Amino acid sequence: MNERQEFDVVVAGAGPAGIAAACAAAESGAAVGLIDDNSEPGGQVWRRDRSHAPSQLARFWLNRLERASIHRFSQTRIVAATARSRVLVVEQPRGSFEVSYRKLVLATGARERFLPFPGWTLPGVVGAGGLQALVKSGLDVQGARIVVAGTGPLLLAAASHLRLAGARIQAIVEQAPLPSLTRFALQSARYGKAAQALGLGLDLIGVPLHVSSWIEAAEGARRVSAVRVRVLKKVKTYPCDYVATSFGLAPNIELPVLAGCEIEDGFVAVTGGQRTSVKDVYAAGEITGIGGVDSALAEGQEAGSGNALGADRWLPFKRLLHDTFNPRDELRSLAAPETIVCRCEDVRRSALDGMTCWREAKLQTRCGMGTCQGRVCGAALQFLNGWRNESVRPPLLPARVETLANPGRRSR
Amino acid sequence: MLRAIERIPITVNGEPRMVPRGASVAAALLGLGITEFRRSVTGEPRAPLCGMGICMECRVTVDGALHTLACQTEVCEGMTVRTDE
Numbered sequence: 001m002n003e004r005q006e007f008d009v010v011v012a013g014a015g016p017a018g019i020a021a022a023c024a025a026a027e028s029g030a031a032v033g034l035i036d037d038n039s040e041p042g043g044q045v046w047r048r049d050r051s052h053a054p055s056q057l058a059r060f061w062l063n064r065l066e067r068a069s070i071h072r073f074s075q076t077r078i079v080a081a082t083a084r085s086r087v088l089v090v091e092q093p094r095g096s097f098e099v100s101y102r103k104l105v106l107a108t109g110a111r112e113r114f115l116p117f118p119g120w121t122l123p124g125v126v127g128a129g130g131l132q133a134l135v136k137s138g139l140d141v142q143g144a145r146i147v148v149a150g151t152g153p154l155l156l157a158a159a160s161h162l163r164l165a166g167a168r169i170q171a172i173v174e175q176a177p178l179p180s181l182t183r184f185a186l187q188s189a190r191y192g193k194a195a196q197a198l199g200l201g202l203d204l205i206g207v208p209l210h211v212s213s214w215i216e217a218a219e220g221a222r223r224v225s226a227v228r229v230r231v232l233k234k235v236k237t238y239p240c241d242y243v244a245t246s247f248g249l250a251p252n253i254e255l256p257v258l259a260g261c262e263i264e265d266g267f268v269a270v271t272g273g274q275r276t277s278v279k280d281v282y283a284a285g286e287i288t289g290i291g292g293v294d295s296a297l298a299e300g301q302e303a304g305s306g307n308a309l310g311a312d313r314w315l316p317f318k319r320l321l322h323d324t325f326n327p328r329d330e331l332r333s334l335a336a337p338e339t340i341v342c343r344c345e346d347v348r349r350s351a352l353d354g355m356t357c358w359r360e361a362k363l364q365t366r367c368g369m370g371t372c373q374g375r376v377c378g379a380a381l382q383f384l385n386g387w388r389n390e391s392v393r394p395p396l397l398p399a400r401v402e403t404l405a406n407p408g409r410r411s412r
Numbered sequence: 413m414l415r416a417i418e419r420i421p422i423t424v425n426g427e428p429r430m431v432p433r434g435a436s437v438a439a440a441l442l443g444l445g446i447t448e449f450r451r452s453v454t455g456e457p458r459a460p461l462c463g464m465g466i467c468m469e470c471r472v473t474v475d476g477a478l479h480t481l482a483c484q485t486e487v488c489e490g491m492t493v494r495t496d497e
Binding site for chain 1: 432434447454460464465466467469486
């Protein structure tokens, strides 16, 4: 392994946006490096499923990636970035080294947003996409009773996937009200999503769908055994083995922030051709606004090719998604005073009373300073308290000391 | 889901167990009915939340390596996993 590997274009993230960017750049003759922390490309949405064939779209792009001349760094985490010298410090299970670029495409995607409710730290309360990922990596959910709760189109996708894997979906609990959902369904037909929605609907026939509803609490001694759900003015209790919860997606903006990119309303600000505020740094996919696979692919191709190809036609769809599934104000009071907000440091909501910003919370309670570095509680507190956590320092992830001290050394 | 899944032996907390080949350590442990992957700083049981390497709740000891992310590690024959360290 060389101490430093040099490329014309480095793409951070091998989900749809990153794959599209890497392919577009490689097909125009650039030397391309594609970095991802998973062992296989595809990101979260195209994560390999051990029991189902990939979708046609996923197959098309994964084949295209296979054919292109691209150096793929898998199981590789970016721990530091210096935009001025155009160098990334990366870590693999067996060592660390540096990667340099002339152009950088950030396609770091998004994670699920979790909102704390009483009992959300119990084993068995899992992300909706998280449970899908676990099933794809070998978890058998046949016969398992699952409540899917939160907000967004991912709830239906997760419920459908889990049901096909043999789970018994007890209920789908969506916080958005029926009129917005109806408007979303009608308008999203314009973006070619009608067939997809209909397919999900057919997969989920017979599953109770509660709208304008949310989980009040998960119950159980050492793991979840039931959830209480507020449906209109009533409370229903569903016994269950898993709760699959997700309140939309939060963009992974840590690397863009570290690279110096301007952030607007929580997302990486981009102009024509997916340029960020930093010269020769581009951004594509969910970090520029949550829009799903199709917009990510369009933006990735623009970012990789350097040409404007009309990816901005997805902007109205992004706005529609946001307006439909933005969590309602009532959800701010879901977390009780004794509910843990920061799971790494077990900081309870009441410990943050009277505090006005992240900095204060960090200094006085260690909230957001644990192993996940605020990746879970950050998105929650942005919603609960309006705090933004936009100061990022290397290492981006817990890194080995030798990586930081001396990149380029192979560890034992 | 109908095709037979090959199982391989690993050791979990000192006991021999069979898990699906190719599974992540997280999926394998949950499949065995293990739901306490670690204890939080105040002693609460915790298990995977995000399933994708973000939340760090699935940290276990794999072949002696502390704080290994179970959701991003694949099981292999003869692996030893501890959830009680």
